[in-house]
Amino acid sequence: MSSNAAIELKHITKTFGSIVANKDVSLTVRRGEILSILGENGSGKTTLMNMISGIYFPDSGQIFIDGKEVVIKSPRDAFDYKIGMIHQHFKLVDVFSATENIVLGLNDGKFNIKESAVKVKALADKYGFEIDPAKKIYDMSVSEKQTVEILKVLYRGADILILDEPTAVLTPQETSKLFDVLRKMKEDGKSIIIITHKLHEVLSLSDYVAVLRKGEYIGTVKTSETNESELTEMMVGKKIDLNIKREKPVNPVDRLVVKGLNCVNREGVKVLNNVSFTVRSGEILGIAGIAGSGQRELLEAIAGLQHLEDGDIFYNNPKTNHVDNLRDKTPVQIRELGVRLSFVPEDRLGMGLVGNMDIIDNMMLRSYKKGVSPFLERKTPKELAEKIIESLEVVTPSAQTPVRRLSGGNVQKVLVGREIAATPTVLMVAYPVRGLDINSSYMIYDLLNEQKEKGTAVVFVGEDLDVLIALCDRIIVIGGGTITGEVVGTEAKKEEIGLLMTKSSGGAKDE
Amino acid sequence: MLIAFLQRAVLQGIPLLFGSTGEILTEKSGNLNLGTAGVMYVGGISGVIGSFLYEQSHTDLNAFWAIFIPILCCLFGSLVMGLIYSFLTVTLRANQNVTGLALTTFGVGFGNFFGGSLIKLTKSDVPSITLSRTSLFFNKSLPFASNLGWFGKVFLSYSFLTYVAIAIALIMTFYLNKTRSGLNLKAVGENSATADAAGINVYRYKYFSTCIGSMVAGLGGLYYVMDYASGIWSNDAFGDRGWLAIALVIFAIWRPNMSIIGSILFGGLFIVHNYIPNLSMGDQELFQMLPYVVTIIVLIVISMRKRRENQPPACLGLNYFREDR
Numbered sequence: 069m070s071s072n073a074a075i076e077l078k079h080i081t082k083t084f085g086s087i088v089a090n091k092d093v094s095l096t097v098r099r100g101e102i103l104s105i106l107g108e109n110g111s112g113k114t115t116l117m118n119m120i121s122g123i124y125f126p127d128s129g130q131i132f133i134d135g136k137e138v139v140i141k142s143p144r145d146a147f148d149y150k151i152g153m154i155h156q157h158f159k160l161v162d163v164f165s166a167t168e169n170i171v172l173g174l175n176d177g178k179f180n181i182k183e184s185a186v187k188v189k190a191l192a193d194k195y196g197f198e199i200d201p202a203k204k205i206y207d208m209s210v211s212e213k214q215t216v217e218i219l220k221v222l223y224r225g226a227d228i229l230i231l232d233e234p235t236a237v238l239t240p241q242e243t244s245k246l247f248d249v250l251r252k253m254k255e256d257g258k259s260i261i262i263i264t265h266k267l268h269e270v271l272s273l274s275d276y277v278a279v280l281r282k283g284e285y286i287g288t289v290k291t292s293e294t295n296e297s298e299l300t301e302m303m304v305g306k307k308i309d310l311n312i313k314r315e316k317p318v319n320p321v322d323r324l325v326v327k328g329l330n331c332v333n334r335e336g337v338k339v340l341n342n343v344s345f346t347v348r349s350g351e352i353l354g355i356a357g358i359a360g361s362g363q364r365e366l367l368e369a370i371a372g373l374q375h376l377e378d379g380d381i382f383y384n385n386p387k388t389n390h391v392d393n394l395r396d397k398t399p400v401q402i403r404e405l406g407v408r409l410s411f412v413p414e415d416r417l418g419m420g421l422v423g424n425m426d427i428i429d430n431m432m433l434r435s436y437k438k439g440v441s442p443f444l445e446r447k448t449p450k451e452l453a454e455k456i457i458e459s460l461e462v463v464t465p466s467a468q469t470p471v472r473r474l475s476g477g478n479v480q481k482v483l484v485g486r487e488i489a490a491t492p493t494v495l496m497v498a499y500p501v502r503g504l505d506i507n508s509s510y511m512i513y514d515l516l517n518e519q520k521e522k523g524t525a526v527v528f529v530g531e532d533l534d535v536l537i538a539l540c541d542r543i544i545v546i547g548g549g550t551i552t553g554e555v556v557g558t559e560a561k562k563e564e565i566g567l568l569m570t571k572s573s574g575g576a577k578d579e
Numbered sequence: 580m581l582i583a584f585l586q587r588a589v590l591q592g593i594p595l596l597f598g599s600t601g602e603i604l605t606e607k608s609g610n611l612n613l614g615t616a617g618v619m620y621v622g623g624i625s626g627v628i629g630s631f632l633y634e635q636s637h638t639d640l641n642a643f644w645a646i647f648i649p650i651l652c653c654l655f656g657s658l659v660m661g662l663i664y665s666f667l668t669v670t671l672r673a674n675q676n677v678t679g680l681a682l683t684t685f686g687v688g689f690g691n692f693f694g695g696s697l698i699k700l701t702k703s704d705v706p707s708i709t710l711s712r713t714s715l716f717f718n719k720s721l722p723f724a725s726n727l728g729w730f731g732k733v734f735l736s737y738s739f740l741t742y743v744a745i746a747i748a749l750i751m752t753f754y755l756n757k758t759r760s761g762l763n764l765k766a767v768g769e770n771s772a773t774a775d776a777a778g779i780n781v782y783r784y785k786y787f788s789t790c791i792g793s794m795v796a797g798l799g800g801l802y803y804v805m806d807y808a809s810g811i812w813s814n815d816a817f818g819d820r821g822w823l824a825i826a827l828v829i830f831a832i833w834r835p836n837m838s839i840i841g842s843i844l845f846g847g848l849f850i851v852h853n854y855i856p857n858l859s860m861g862d863q864e865l866f867q868m869l870p871y872v873v874t875i876i877v878l879i880v881i882s883m884r885k886r887r888e889n890q891p892p893a894c895l896g897l898n899y900f901r902e903d904r
Contacts, residue, residue: 172762
């Protein structure tokens, strides 16, 4: 290929167990060039970059830097090859100043913070960063922290910069400022790889776009010769028929009416912006969106775990035909009403199950308040545990096995099974098939369909658009905390949803 | 009388100063060594054993060896304690609180066992070992101090270990704030994962700071026997000075230079009941609570002010393991 390639990947493959994270990926970045890596969640973008920065090691394939084949075994090696990665989660010491963080771990002669601060300032001025080298990290905004991270790799002399979704945490103004800086670096001859799933950013910033889909390398196109719809098609691919049965909803009644929901997170950033939608009984409502667009907060708001700034959640109680506003209820009261949340976080055990406790004890977490005597009553939960193990085919030595020893899929079955066992009227599941193999996934889909037939209102937050389209009766799309659209499941097009997902109202208006 | 009070306060405070500077160094690496009381106890008895053997085998004591042998033994004893703690918590990743408390129990038991054995060897009728000959060397103060009036009495009348303690505290302040290694150490205690990613050897820093911290703390035990108690060791006389040293770490908000002032203040509070006339036994005990009360007040104040620099190292008490992120 071109002789001035700064970094070149050839046929990189990486698997985690039976899951293929990257398959036969080849990329080239030249000096003074910006390459975007575009792909849905779980398409293997971050895994690929982690292999360049020495966190993972590829199973097969080669990496060339300046035309020479290299082996990158650790972050140290990557650093020696002048590769710097800016992670989504910052690695900074809060009580240190910007300069202290930047020089941390370095060994560049005499130790003098003041002199280093001058160098940091000069470096920042060169690329147009605004930073106070003496400012403490805990006083900084997210974008300032990101600046420190970028300066950290520049200070170490990085020529190849990898940014993992750098704009996810930035405001539009900050994003365009960052892009100006990146363009300056490009003029300076640095190679930049930026991971993103925001199409307009890709188009405004990069020279080339490489697209990954489900770990596979789809292709690289020149940005000036492509457009949004072509990229979307490359990103989401053609519709796949999954053969999930979908019955027509029987007598749907409005069960939950969400009106004008507003939420801010702990950092004071608005995560839900005027969200309104309706959940009906006997149907599955899908929620599509890029991870971190507010799905979690939305579900937590309904479950009473998230403080609402504004808005109402009306619950139509089928037993009494009363309409309750869930806003005034405690999480326990909401659960009593039959609104159940089964959230499968990235680490699976983080929320909902206690890893060191066995299946029976985990069942009891939800029923301990039913006890009347001060002593534990373990018989009913034991029966429930055994029923779940049998009906959901949970692979476990016994009901007394600590949950953390089970494999991921079995943990999820236990979690979903427990929530379903309570005969909910509203069942909310988030990423219930995350990391599951095909068979277990279908079992979960069947469970959800079973609940739907029983008249439960099911809310399904998913990542895989094919599944959402095949399973859900209606799909709402959330982007940047706002509802960007609603489609009917039977008529939905993947491309349409894909476009809605990337269309966040607060997106950067760059250039 | 005020001068005498100050002198006594310093004498009381210096063991705490050794203990707390050692513990600050340890805690800066994120290791919460609650075994400091045990470490100081072992430091004390190790020095006593060394000087006991030297005194027994020589009739004429050489000033250099009389000082050098106990100090070396003390450093060795407390180094072993630091190594045990580091091995358990850093290498084996045992719970730091449990390990620390176990070390305290072990250290006190170790000290009382060997203390008791030595007392038996001397066949003395009082339950104590007297090493007054060695103590004389330790207690030497500057000869011209007494000629300088109150200034000499307040500032120059102490034994050399007193100045060593203050020097260590000042050097440690400089180390933590002005050197690259100090910055790295603080990073380890604040955010071990970040330090690791920056290429700092987290385990090595934890080992070194814990072991050196223990040796410094151990000197506090030796000072107590040789200077404060004039060379007389009796079991359990050390009391709860180890815990006071840990309280002093909090009082000094993890700053060695602050702990110089803090230790003398604590020493003063600890003995102030002797200087207030007509106190009953019960009231004396109440006065002895003062250092702890002050610590609690400081804790409340720094928690309320929420200044991030005044908080304990963020990773204090947490063991670091690269793979569990």
